[in-house]
Amino acid sequence: MTQPYEAMAKLDLPEDERRELKLRAELFLKMCSPLANADTEGAEPLVSVLDFNSVLREDTAGQMLAREALLTNAPEQYDGYFQVPKTLD
Amino acid sequence: MVYLDDSILQAGKIASAGSKMLRNFAAPFDAEVVTRLNEPCERAVLGEFGLEPPKSLPDGVLLCNDVFGHVRTVVAERGLCSLRPTYGTVSRYGLIPTACSMDQIGVVCRTPAEGFSLLARIAGHDEKDGAMFPDARYSYEKPAQAPRLHREALPYADLVEPVFHILAYAEISGNLSRYDGVKFGYRAENYKTLEELYTKTRTEAFGFETKLAAVMGCLALSQDHYAALYDKALRARRLIRDSLRFDLYDVLVLPVESRLPVLAGLPSLTFRGVQLAAGVKNEGALLAAWEALS
Known part of the structure; x- marks a missing residue:
């Protein structure tokens, strides 16, 4: 039941964790059951909890982190870039 | 002494959010709350991304993002005070995110007065956080009148x-x-x-x-x-x-x-x-x- 979602989450759980997760998922869905009967007709989805649009700022350049600072935490880097395994055959 | 939840960035210090995933992650900059506090702070490792109960709480004032209420539960058991400010009043710039529409840095303290005093120093608009009220500063004072009480069942x-x-x-x-x-x-x-x-x-x-x-x-x-x-x-x-x-x-x-x-x-x-x-x-x-x- 949960394995397709496990794959979507980019996880490959050991069997004991998979069993536990399945039980917890069943509890989660049971807990969600009151929502099935709730009348939400006419209510618009509340996407932003603040009633004003504060996302956009002036389109001016601000301070940015230096490339060296960003790469400091990279597990692997090469010639100033993040390094990953080959993505195309 | 002020303690910072390990999900709040401090330049050059490890910010692991309690996770093996970030155990070597050195923060490249200071969170806005750290800049505003402008005093030495210690770090406190709580549960992974706030999803697990903390094993312990530090002896001092703690700033943390307690979405799942695990910290508040321990706080209640120890007779301490947990203060979660209004969403959009304290900058989350430099906070490792959990659930963005609910993330908010709050204060664990001994008394409400201690918490509000600290909150007055860190709250206020920051253009680096895209979901904030515009007020530059907030003052926290006792209301002049007693709060109104009203008993009713919550409909939802x-x-x-x-x-x-x-x-x-x-x-x-x-x-x-x-x-x-x-x-x-x-x-x-x-x-x-x-x-x-x-x-x-x-x-x-x-x-x-x-x-x-x-x-x-x-x-x-x-x-x-x-x-x-x-x-x-x-x-x-x-x-x-x-x-x-x-x-x-x-x-x-x-x-x-x-x-x-x-x-x-x-x-x-x-x-x-x-x-x-x-x-x-x-x-x-x-x-x-x-x-x-x-």
């Missing part, structure tokens, strides 16, 4: 818990997608493909509660469940928020906990299933972006 009380968990898991799942072993954090060994790198890294580095949140979030956002869970939860969230009648009353009083505290030397009385329900009585405040004090 049975929906608060499922709506909170659906939305929190969905948002956490999205935020966890940045941990892929490429740009920062833990990277697994012995992989052949990029896909294998992602999967091995995440499976090895996340704890169980984090894996659970990631999977439940994918479930809630999937084509099969989107309409019944995620979309419906967003609509119910509006009903819950609009049902809080602060035109009738000033304060909403609720129990902090739905179970007895764990007593030293005795086995815990919780069991699987209650884990989802326990210690989350301020979910309504999180969903409605209101402040909460316990």
Whole structure:
């Protein structure tokens, strides 16, 4: 039941964790059951909890982190870039 | 002494958010709250991404992002005070995100006065956080009049818990997608493909509660469940928020906990299933972006 979602989450759980997760998922869905009967007709989805649009700022350049600072935490880097395994055959 | 939850960045110091995934992550800059505090702070490692109860709390004032209420539960058991400010009043720039529409840095302290005093120093608009009220500063004072009391049943009380968990898991799942072993954090060994790198890294580095949140979030956002869970939860969230009648009353009083505290030397009385329900009585405040004090 949960394995397709496990794959979507980019996880490959050991069997004991998979069993536990399945039980917890069943509890989660049971807990969600009151929502099935709730009348939400006419209510618009509340996407932003603040009633004003504060996302956009002036389109001016601000301070940015230096490339060296960003790469400091990279597990692997090469010639100033993040390094990953080959993505195309 | 002020302590910082390990999910608040301090330049040059490890900020692990309690996770193996970030155990070597050195923060490249200071969080806005650190800049505003402008004093030496110690670090406190709590549960992974706030999804697990902390093993202990430091002796001092603590700044933390307590979405799932695990910190507040321990705070209640120790007779301390937990102050969660109004969403959009304290900058989250430099806070490792959990559930963005509910993330808010709050204060654990000995008395409300101590917490409000600290809050006055860190609250106020910051252009680096895209979801903030415009006020530059806030002052926290005792109201001139006694708060109005009004007794009534909350109309959507049975929906608060499922709506909170659906939305929190969905948002956490999205935020966890940045941990892929490429740009920062833990990277697994012995992989052949990029896909294998992602999967091995995440499976090895996340704890169980984090894996659970990631999977439940994918479930809630999937084509099969989107309409019944995620979309419906967003609509119910509006009903819950609009049902809080602060035109009738000033304060909403609720129990902090739905179970007895764990007593030293005795086995815990919780069991699987209650884990989802326990210690989350301020979910309504999180969903409605209101402040909460316990």
